[in-house]
Every structure is written in structure tokens, then in C-alpha cells.
Amino acid sequence: MNKISLFLMTLLSFSFFNAQTNETNAETSEVNNEIKLNLITPLLGAFEVGYERFLNKNSSLGISAFMVYELSKNDDMNYYISPYYRYYFGKKYASGIFVEGFGMLTSIDGKKIYDATDKLTFTEGKDIYDLALGAGLGWKLMTKKGIVFEANIAYGKLMFNADKTDHNQVIKLGLSVGYRFK
Template sequence: MKTKTVIFLLFISTFLNAQKNKEFSQYLNKKNEIKINLVNLIDSKFIDISYEYLINEKSSIGIETLFNFNSRNKDISKLNNLTKFSLTPYYRRYFSKKYARGFFIEGFSVLKSYEHYSFNETEHHPYKYIIRDKIEFSLGLSIGAKFVIKEKFVADIFLGVGKNFINYNDYYFKDIGRGGISLGYRF
């Protein structure tokens, strides 16, 4: 009788463990995501693309790149700074019972290149400006949520803040913001 009970319990535990593994097994071959940030595309007309690798059901790493392909604004007097390029690596920790989705906290860093415009008004040249290329490095935290539709389409919404450590002064870019609504594909 004891042997039959032990065999039955082993069978049940193996079956239950297989069910749990089956639940996550559909995700094991889909560990990559590629996304585009719609907020930057619509609002700033920047191309903001990210790649995310799912380490396991609770964490992921990724990198986001932002490119500005727009030429300079013709009315330069309305500009202070123009981002040219940024690179944002990040780590996310998910707090849902489902595989790499739901509420998350993100740690990120940003390496950003931009053109800084200084204005020098004189009698002869009322809108003379000086352009300087600048680079900044920032660290920060974000919170957000990831939604997965039909196990292959993803949507992220996130918002965060960070602090610059290189090339800031008291007026420009001491603190930075990060946010967006991204749509993408999991494969």
C-alpha cells in the first residue's frame, strides 16, 4: 500500500510540475521583443526603437536607441537644445504571476548627444547663435506596465525620472524624464 501511495504522489507531483512547465514552455522560445515608442515618434518626430531580451519570467534587459533624422528648425530662435542621438540600456523586474508582463520597475541609464544653442543678440545680428555639441550621461528609475496580446504583440507604458552626471549646468538638463507608450512584437 505504501508503495502505491508513493508512486501515486510522485505521479501527481510530476503531472502538476509538468502543467506549470507547460504554462511557461510556450514562452521559452519567445524571448525577444522589438518595439517602437509612439510618443517620441508622434510628439518629437524621433525614431525611438528598443530591443528587449527576456531573461526569465520575472526579469529582462534591453536597449533603446533614439535617432533624430530631422534637419534643424528654420526658426532657430525657438530652440534651446536638439537631441541628435541617445542610447538607453535598462533592466526590468516584473511583479506579475504571468511570464514577463504586468507591472514592472526599471533601472536605466542614458547616454545622450545633443546640440546646445547659445544666443548672442547684437545690433547687427539680432539672432546670432552658437551651436555646441554636448554629451550627457544619466541614471534613473521608471515604473510601468507591459501588456501582451495573443502571446506575440506587446504594449508598454512607462514613466521615470533620472539625474544627469556629465555635462549639465544648473539651468539645463539637471534632471531628466523618461516615458512612452511602445508597441512591438515578441518573437
């Protein structure tokens, strides 16, 4: 009887300890995902959506996708896919000021040729695909309901085909709204 009682008390103490651990980690284990929409890009005739997965209180991995739908407003960039890593400095879980490092697979129009006599612009060659690397910083605020507001800016350099286009750098600007979920 004493062995069974000792075994049950040990089992109960482990389950009590596990329950205490789960209560303290409830905030961190329940909100590991975030999806957001950039509110600036429609002004440029484009659409950008992002997904972020939180690794812990201070870091996350994410990916964003940008695509132009109105070529008359944005005639250089076609689309990009950009994975990133962020480190947060805020006191709350994955919020406050952050820094990010990113990569970007991008499609940009080729070099432009201007014909002054006919006042025409031609694109030399086809779209240029390139990889860019860069860094940025930003700020994130989360409400108790899980609504997220984010502002960020990032700068990067094209790595391989910058000589085939009129650009050698990329800039990411964001003013986003999103939602955090399990």
C-alpha cells in the same frame, strides 16, 4: 537482461521527466525576445526602437535607441542609447506593472545664447556627450498573438557635463507597440 531492462526504464523515466519539465517551461523558454517601436517620438521629430531580453518571469534586460530626424521639432536632444533593467510585478510572464533602472549615453546641444537685438539663438560650443542614470515605471500588456503594448515614464540626471548644456535631466516617455518572439 534485467540490467538492460533497468537501464532502459531509467533512461525512459529521465526522458519523461525532461518532457514534463519542457512542457511547463514552454511559455517561458519560447518567448525570450521583444522588439518595439515608440509611437510618441515621431510627434517630436524623432525615432525610438527598443529590444528587450527576458531573463525570467519577473526580470529583463533591454536597450533602446533614440535619434532625431527633424531638428526643427526637437532642437536640444540629438540621440541617445539607453540600456535598462526591468522588474515585473504582474502574474503573467514579463507583463503588468514594472519598475526600471537605466543608464543613458546621450548627445545634447550645448548652451544656447540668445541675441535679443537680432532675435537670434546661437549654440555655444559643440554637442555635449554625457551619461545619465535614472529610474522609471510602466505597464505592459501582451496578447496571445505576441503583440505587446507598453506605456512608461522615466526620469534621470546627467552625471558629468550638465553645466555645459541648458539641461541637467532627461525624461523618457513611451507609448510603444511591439512583438515578442523566440
